[in-house]
Structures are given as C-alpha cells and as structure tokens.
Amino acid sequence: MNSSELDLDALARLARLALTPEEKATFQRQLADLLQHIERLSQVDVTGVEPSAHAHPLQNVWQEDEPQPGLPPAEALRNAPARRDQMIAVPKVVE
Amino acid sequence: MTTSTTPLYYLSLAEAAAALSSGRISSAELTDAVIARAEAVEPQLHALLSADPAAARAQAQASDARRAAGKSLGPLDGIPIGLKDVIAVRDQPLTAGSRMLANFISPYDATVTRRLREAGAVLYGRHNCDEFAMGSSTENSAFHPTGNPWDLERVPGGSSGGSAAALAAGEALATLGSDTGGSIRQPAALCGVVGLKPTYGRVSRYGLVAYASSLDQIGPFGRTVEDVALVLQAIAGHDERDSTSLRAKTEDFGAELRGPAIPRRLGLPREYFGEGLDPEVAAAVEQAVSYYRGLGCEVRPVSLPHTPYCLDTYYVLATAEASSNLSRYDGIRYGHRCAEPRDLNDLYSRSRAEGFGAEVKRRIILGTYVLSSGYYDAYYLRAQKVRTLVRRDFLQAFADVDALLTPTSPIPAFRRGEKADPLAMYLCDIYTIGANLAGLPAMSVPCGFTRAGLPVGFQLLGQPLGEAQLLALGHAYDREHQWGRRHPNL
Numbered sequence: 001m002n003s004s005e006l007d008l009d010a011l012a013r014l015a016r017l018a019l020t021p022e023e024k025a026t027f028q029r030q031l032a033d034l035l036q037h038i039e040r041l042s043q044v045d046v047t048g049v050e051p052s053a054h055a056h057p058l059q060n061v062w063q064e065d066e067p068q069p070g071l072p073p074a075e076a077l078r079n080a081p082a083r084r085d086q087m088i089a090v091p092k093v094v095e
Numbered sequence: 096m097t098t099s100t101t102p103l104y105y106l107s108l109a110e111a112a113a114a115l116s117s118g119r120i121s122s123a124e125l126t127d128a129v130i131a132r133a134e135a136v137e138p139q140l141h142a143l144l145s146a147d148p149a150a151a152r153a154q155a156q157a158s159d160a161r162r163a164a165g166k167s168l169g170p171l172d173g174i175p176i177g178l179k180d181v182i183a184v185r186d187q188p189l190t191a192g193s194r195m196l197a198n199f200i201s202p203y204d205a206t207v208t209r210r211l212r213e214a215g216a217v218l219y220g221r222h223n224c225d226e227f228a229m230g231s232s233t234e235n236s237a238f239h240p241t242g243n244p245w246d247l248e249r250v251p252g253g254s255s256g257g258s259a260a261a262l263a264a265g266e267a268l269a270t271l272g273s274d275t276g277g278s279i280r281q282p283a284a285l286c287g288v289v290g291l292k293p294t295y296g297r298v299s300r301y302g303l304v305a306y307a308s309s310l311d312q313i314g315p316f317g318r319t320v321e322d323v324a325l326v327l328q329a330i331a332g333h334d335e336r337d338s339t340s341l342r343a344k345t346e347d348f349g350a351e352l353r354g355p356a357i358p359r360r361l362g363l364p365r366e367y368f369g370e371g372l373d374p375e376v377a378a379a380v381e382q383a384v385s386y387y388r389g390l391g392c393e394v395r396p397v398s399l400p401h402t403p404y405c406l407d408t409y410y411v412l413a414t415a416e417a418s419s420n421l422s423r424y425d426g427i428r429y430g431h432r433c434a435e436p437r438d439l440n441d442l443y444s445r446s447r448a449e450g451f452g453a454e455v456k457r458r459i460i461l462g463t464y465v466l467s468s469g470y471y472d473a474y475y476l477r478a479q480k481v482r483t484l485v486r487r488d489f490l491q492a493f494a495d496v497d498a499l500l501t502p503t504s505p506i507p508a509f510r511r512g513e514k515a516d517p518l519a520m521y522l523c524d525i526y527t528i529g530a531n532l533a534g535l536p537a538m539s540v541p542c543g544f545t546r547a548g549l550p551v552g553f554q555l556l557g558q559p560l561g562e563a564q565l566l567a568l569g570h571a572y573d574r575e576h577q578w579g580r581r582h583p584n585l
Contacts, residue, residue, distance in 0.1 A: 051479030055534020
C-alpha cells in the first residue's frame, strides 16, 4: 500500500467528518501502516470460497405485520438537539 | 474460599442468592454495601460513568417485598448487577463512552435489561468503556480512563474495562459487557474475573449501541463460572426485536454445571502459543492445561491455519460495519450537534468531528476506505471470504476435539499510555478475535497471577451454541481454583 493512494480529503468527505490538517496527517501515516498489515489478506487463496456476511448462515427472517405500540412523540423527541413544536429543527435544506 | 467475614460486596452471585433465600441478608443491605463500596473506591478507580443509587435502592426494596410475599423471581432477584454504558436502561444515561452521546437518555430498555428486570436484578452502575466499544484498554473513553484494581497505573483492558474493573473491585456482583473482538474476555483476563462471549445470536442485541453488528454480542462477567452461567440463563434467548437472534433452546446452564460429565477432548491451537506470548502468561495457562490432563482430559495439538489473517480480517469487517453503523450520528435526531452550522453538510461534518474521538474517526475512515468503489473487492469482499475460511478452520478442529484452550491475552495488564500506536493496541486481541469471526462461544477463566501480582486468564472456545459444555468445562477448573475470588488491595 502506497500511502499517497490514501486520499484523506475524499474519505473525510465521504464519511462526513471535518478533519483538521493535523488529524489528516496522523491518519494518513497510521492508516498506511494498517493497510500494509491488512494487505496480507491478498496472500490467502480464496478461489471458490463463498463470502460470509455473518458467522451463521442466516435466512430471511419474517414476522407478522402487526401494529405494535411505538415511542410516543415526546419520548422520540427527547434526545433531539433542536425542536420546534413536535418536530426536529434542522438548517434550511432547500431555498 | 470465602468466610463469614467476606464483605457482602465480594460475595459470589450464587452465595448472595443463597443468603437472600435463607433470609440471612436482604437485598437492601446487599445493595447498600455495593453502593458504599462504589463510593469508596470510585475516586481512585473510575470504573463508573454514572450511577443511580436511589433507583437501585428502590429496586432492592421491591425485591425484598417480593421475597417476603413468597414471590421471589429466582437466583438474580435482589442481586446488584452493573451494565457497560453501551446497553440501554430506560431513563438512564447512555453515552457509549463518547462525547457524541454525553447527554443522551435512553427512551427504552435493551432486551437484556428487560430480562434482568424480569429476573429481579437490581441495576446499579453504568460502566466506562472505550468509545463506542473501540479499544482494548478503556483509554479511548471520552470521559476518563479506568484503573486496573490490581494496579491502578495499569489499564483494566477493554473495551468493557469498566465492567471488569467494577466487578473485581466489588462495585457489583455481576456485570454485563459487550464483545466484538475480545471486549469481554480480554478485560476479564486482565482484571481476574470470568467473562463469557456467547454464541453470536444467543443473546439479543436490541438496545445495544452498535459497533460491528455481525460480530457484536452481549455477555456476562462474574466472579465464578457458576455466576456467569446464572446471568447467561437470564439474558439468553430469542428476541423478535433482533432478527439475528437464534431460535435456539435455552438449556438449564446451572444444571449442566452440576452434571458429572465434562467434555473430554481438548485442543491446543498451535498458532495461539507462539511469538509474542508472555512467558508468565504461558506458564499459568500451561498449569491449567495440566489440571485438565489430571481430570482425565485428552489434550492434543490442533491447527487453525488462517489464524495469522484473523486480525486483518477483523479490522476490515469491523471498520466497514462501524463506518456504516456510526453514520446514524449525524447531529439531527439525537447526539451532539455543532453550533451555528452553515448548512446541512457542515452540520453533519462538524457535529461528527466534535462528537467523535480519534480512534472512532480512524476506524470510520478505514471502514469508508475498504468499502469505497475500487477497493470493495480487494478488502471487504476478500475479508468476508477469509472469514469463511476462519470459521471452517474452527469447525474442522471441532471434528476432533470438544473445546479449544488458549491464552486469553498475550500479555497481562499494561501501563496506561504504553500502547500509543494503534497497531500495537490491536495486537492485544489476537487470541480473542477468532471467536467473533466464527461466531463461537468463548470464555476467559482466571488461572493465576504474574510475579508482579497481575491476573492471568485462559480462554475456552466451544462449538456454536455449546455454552453448556463450555461452562461445565470452565467450572471443573474454576470450582477448584477460584482465582476470581481473590481480591485486590483497594
């Protein structure tokens, strides 16, 4: 892994993380080291091996579509950082 | 091991249950003893992030009233149990060790919390942990580090370090943690208590703050293997609210312990006894192996050839899942929101930058990278395939042996600040990650101390849903040695 391949600006943008220049420099170096370690996975012969999303083979899980009580609005809004009436307040999205 | 002078807060859960049942003590007395103990040790230990003594005392009084009316709910009724601060308890804080959730109050109970309540447990203490359960030392908590009760300058392990330290110090009679790559077993080993990661899907994850959903599992810490069995009994079972929870029969784990049979064929994976293993840890684990030989167990070497790739597989899968799971912290519905955002994107990016600590950011960035276009096949998909091979290794080994025995951690508790390099910290988990990748039950059992007085643990790994045999095997050692009943000078 060549650390110059790690475009920290692009990754930070994708992850919606406002990183400081110092954080970017540190992560650039640390992630290059980690990726060099992780690169060892390329040594494993995975020809014909099925990927596992979970440890156990899981089937689709179905449940009856029955209404259940949910959180009342006051409870659901309890942790919202900004509220107006019974809604979460956010910056203007469309002009 | 214990005498009538054992302080109430150092009783095993089973002893306390017997004392409550016989009327020798009340839950109110027991709970008061635990609260007083916590107040005495917390200024040095810092295992708690929050606690609600009034709520605990009210639950204890309700338990005593039930018992007086002849309506006891079983062995956990009236027992003070603490939770890692990643498990939701209605109307209590839930920080996950993060500034992001510094002011969050749970609107509902996790399923394990509900089950503990239904068993009559007294919920006391929310334990410190590495932020979002990412770490092996509890140093990544946004609030404060936690000391190891055996040496306050050293770490208790992590990420469930607060839960292990609190139990070892007498701030609860049992605790619950979560384990994604060793976060129950490694701190159990470093603090000298028993810690069990159940089979993936054995215990519901509803109400657990998600880190890496295909690996996360809630499990108990106890002073004895028997205590861990009693807590597992209460929390295990299928839950409609967790679609990955298994429809498996929940055996009577306590009855299995009392049965005469233990699994006889033990495997020692040679990849777990190589370079990097501390000689004092190796010696203590070897003594446990000898004990099992003495019980008539057949001990044989086995090989798990993909072990060298477990760490890399884990860091691809766990960070990928974390980058996705933690996208929910966007500053909108709950969690930290930055001041005066310019627009929506600025709100997201700055709220997350201000709310998350360095390790969480590092893992989100790495996870974003391995999932990004052009790298997905090389990293994420390949790691999922290697995971298949890792699981296959374990299942092949279990064709010849009933359980595997390994060290839990390559080293005893290390000093705070000693592992500043992320990779050095990640290597703490080399013996525990395999069980998460393969979804197996695994337990750390204390097996002695180093010359410097630091606890050492060994790990038992069993077949999927093999908790009953695993507990019986661990109990066969633990009931004779009881290392988890020794107490630190604190």
